[in-house]
Amino acid sequence: MQSAFWKPSLVAAAIAFGALPAAAQTPTPGLAALTEDEQLFDSKLAAQPASCTVGCPPANCLQTPGATSPYGTMTPGPAASMPQPMATPDSVFSPGNVGSLSAGQGALGGENLVAASMMAGGYLDPAAPVTMFRLRYDIANDNPFPDRGEYFYAKCGCFRQIGADPDAAGPIGLNTSVDYQEVRAYFEYAFNPKFSLFTELPVRFVDYTSLPGLPALGSSNGFADMTAGFKYAFIAEEDEYLTFQFKTYIPTGDSREGLGTNHVSLEPAILYYRRLSENWLLQSQFSEFCPIGVDSYASNVLSYGGGLGYILYESDDVSVIPMLEMVGWTFLGGQKFDASSGGVDPESANGDTIVNVKPGVRVGLGDRGPAMMQSQSIYAGFGIPVTNEEFYEELFRVEYRILF
Numbered sequence: 001m002q003s004a005f006w007k008p009s010l011v012a013a014a015i016a017f018g019a020l021p022a023a024a025q026t027p028t029p030g031l032a033a034l035t036e037d038e039q040l041f042d043s044k045l046a047a048q049p050a051s052c053t054v055g056c057p058p059a060n061c062l063q064t065p066g067a068t069s070p071y072g073t074m075t076p077g078p079a080a081s082m083p084q085p086m087a088t089p090d091s092v093f094s095p096g097n098v099g100s101l102s103a104g105q106g107a108l109g110g111e112n113l114v115a116a117s118m119m120a121g122g123y124l125d126p127a128a129p130v131t132m133f134r135l136r137y138d139i140a141n142d143n144p145f146p147d148r149g150e151y152f153y154a155k156c157g158c159f160r161q162i163g164a165d166p167d168a169a170g171p172i173g174l175n176t177s178v179d180y181q182e183v184r185a186y187f188e189y190a191f192n193p194k195f196s197l198f199t200e201l202p203v204r205f206v207d208y209t210s211l212p213g214l215p216a217l218g219s220s221n222g223f224a225d226m227t228a229g230f231k232y233a234f235i236a237e238e239d240e241y242l243t244f245q246f247k248t249y250i251p252t253g254d255s256r257e258g259l260g261t262n263h264v265s266l267e268p269a270i271l272y273y274r275r276l277s278e279n280w281l282l283q284s285q286f287s288e289f290c291p292i293g294v295d296s297y298a299s300n301v302l303s304y305g306g307g308l309g310y311i312l313y314e315s316d317d318v319s320v321i322p323m324l325e326m327v328g329w330t331f332l333g334g335q336k337f338d339a340s341s342g343g344v345d346p347e348s349a350n351g352d353t354i355v356n357v358k359p360g361v362r363v364g365l366g367d368r369g370p371a372m373m374q375s376q377s378i379y380a381g382f383g384i385p386v387t388n389e390e391f392y393e394e395l396f397r398v399e400y401r402i403l404f
Helices: 003-019 036-047 110-118
Strands: 132-143 175-192 195-210 219-223 226-237 240-250 265-275 280-291 301-310 318-331 353-365 376-385 394-403
Touching (some): 110 226
Antiparallel strands (some): 175 195, 265 280, 353 376
């Protein structure tokens, strides 16, 4: 912009200088010393039209392509571009980014969390791999065959007492039934919407009922057999999950106290979830419990079940989903001891089938948040046997669950 101001000044000076009468001009040493080039410059400068005036808008003073100057033709350089405003990154709270955090940040895809929150069952395992914590409490009464197939605890220690089987690892005494309570802490970590690892750490409290006239065994409690495993979803959609689950039961409980089976067991399973409509949902499960390194007293056990849930009420703060589940178990072999029979020989457990109806309700709590799901919930429900064979007369379960 400086050229727009010094050119008019020079022009004015040149005109004023040239207008003076020759006789009136008194030579000075400085003027006499003007070189020929300087005089040529002044003459060319005076010949240029005064196209700009002081104070003109900048647009009117811009040099046009091909304009001449005392130094020749001027060609404009490339136009300077204005810096563009920086793009604002999407907020992690924008709708498009809901659930986009990695598993290490505690969240997965929104559909993963929404599906898991809708899996309302309290007895069927949820099919969605998800980062979650669950705390569960069970209380069950009157298990008539606690050592059946070494599914609940190990073979009755009474066989060890009488020398019939020194390897019988269960509690001693002629126990006609067992009541128990369990507190289970479950941790699951999802690496992506299809794969997760989990573990469950149980504490068990056992109360024994012995034959009349015999000393009561009393009760025992402690850390029971823990489980660890993984889930892999073949189908992982908001409204449908088909998942392979694999559990390993680790004999961390003291079997002589009725706290474990004294052997490793493996349990592959297929889990399924389907959102049938806006309000109805379906869960199902099929698995096989497989004891490892055992004798004929232990048994493989098939487990199968399904459940229907109905979204009865939904708001920003609370959701209510009643759930009716049915779960069955079939023993494929093994044995059991009936202390009330008066005999000392075990009976076959092969073919024993137990079916329970399990009504319950899950209540979702808390603000739905950007993923439009309630991450916290409480479940309460019962287990009621509908077959002659049974694990208990009745069971009550309550749990707290939080999804991350």
